[in-house]
Each structure stands twice: as structure tokens, then as C-alpha cells.
Amino acid sequence: MAYQKLQVSRAIAVAPSDTVNLPNPSAGLQSGAATGTTADKLVFATGSFTSTVRVGYIVINTTDGTTAYVSAVDSDTQLSLSVDIMASGENFVIYGEASSDGAVLYIGGAGNLRVLTAGGDDVTFTGLNAGTFLPVQVLRVYSTSTTATTILALW
Numbered sequence: 001m002a003y004q005k006l007q008v009s010r011a012i013a014v015a016p017s018d019t020v021n022l023p024n025p026s027a028g029l030q031s032g033a034a035t036g037t038t039a040d041k042l043v044f045a046t047g048s049f050t051s052t053v054r055v056g057y058i059v060i061n062t063t064d065g066t067t068a069y070v071s072a073v074d075s076d077t078q079l080s081l082s083v084d085i086m087a088s089g090e091n092f093v094i095y096g097e098a099s100s101d102g103a104v105l106y107i108g109g110a111g112n113l114r115v116l117t118a119g120g121d122d123v124t125f126t127g128l129n130a131g132t133f134l135p136v137q138v139l140r141v142y143s144t145s146t147t148a149t150t151i152l153a154l155w
Contacts, residue, residue, distance in 0.1 A: 017066070023096075023154070
């Protein structure tokens with residue numbers, strides 16, 4: 001019996017969010033560790049935000065797995081964020097845009113998974129086992145109702 005072989009070229013760790021879609025993995029712009037703590041801001045002393053970052057870009061706090069949109073570029077070293085996710089010393093990656101292509105997911109830790117599909121459906125998959133591939137084109141992994149862990153998005 002023939003089977004489809006999963007072949008991917010890009011992958012990122014998923015930071016579940018009720019408001020932010022999966023980022024385009026090819027659009028990673030900057031990364032580092034925040035150098036200050038200000039509510040709803042990303043402060044990075046060696047940033048070059050005014051020439052590289054735009055409103056709507058995605059910031060992932062890779063220390064705690066939270067995600068926000070850039071709501072304003074305040075200066076080369078400070079961004080305003082849609083949600084307060086950063087503190088001094090926490091690591092981040094800035095992505096240029098949300099992915100317009102759905103991703104297949106790998107579920108590393110068992111649980112439930114709530115997603116927004118590429119077709120616009122909000123669905124919850126319950127009782128997924130660790131080590132499962134979810135062959136559904138996904139744009140967002142919601143934090144609400146998701147108990148599965150160590151999720152990877154694959155394109």
C-alpha cells in the first residue's frame with residue numbers, strides 16, 4: 001500500500017496564542033535577549049528596529065513561549081507590543097510576517113490541540129498522543145483549550 005511521505009523544508013517551535021498566527025519561518029529578522037523591562041515593550045540596546053521592523057510583525061518570547069504583534073516601532077532600540085510578553089534577559093525572535101501557508105504540526109507532548117485551519121475553521125483535536133503528526137493545514141495554534149506541548153510547525 002502506498003503512503004504519502006512527509007517532506008518538510010522549514011520548521012519552528014510553536015508558541016500558542018489566541019491572537020497571533022504562526023509566523024513565516026523564512027522571515028526571521030532579529031533575535032537576542034531583551035535588555036530592559038517596560039510594560040508592553042521590547043527593549044533591545046543593540047537593535048536596529050527602525051530600518052528592519054514594521055507594525056504587524058511577530059515577536060516570540062522564546063524563553064516562555066509567548067507571542068505578540070508589533071504595534072509601533074518607537075526607536076531603533078524599542079518596540080511597542082500588543083501584549084506585555086518581555087522582561088529583561090528573556091530571549092526573543094522577530095518574524096516579518098504571519099505565514100499565509102498552513103503548516104502541518106508535530107505534537108511532542110500528549111493533550112488537546114485547538115487550531116485555526118487554513119480554511120478558517122476553529123477546531124479542537126482531543127486526546128492526541130505524543131509523537132503525533134497532525135496532517136491539517138494550520139494557521140494558528142490557540143493557547144486557550146490547548147494542553148498538548150512541544151508543538152512544531154512544519155512547512
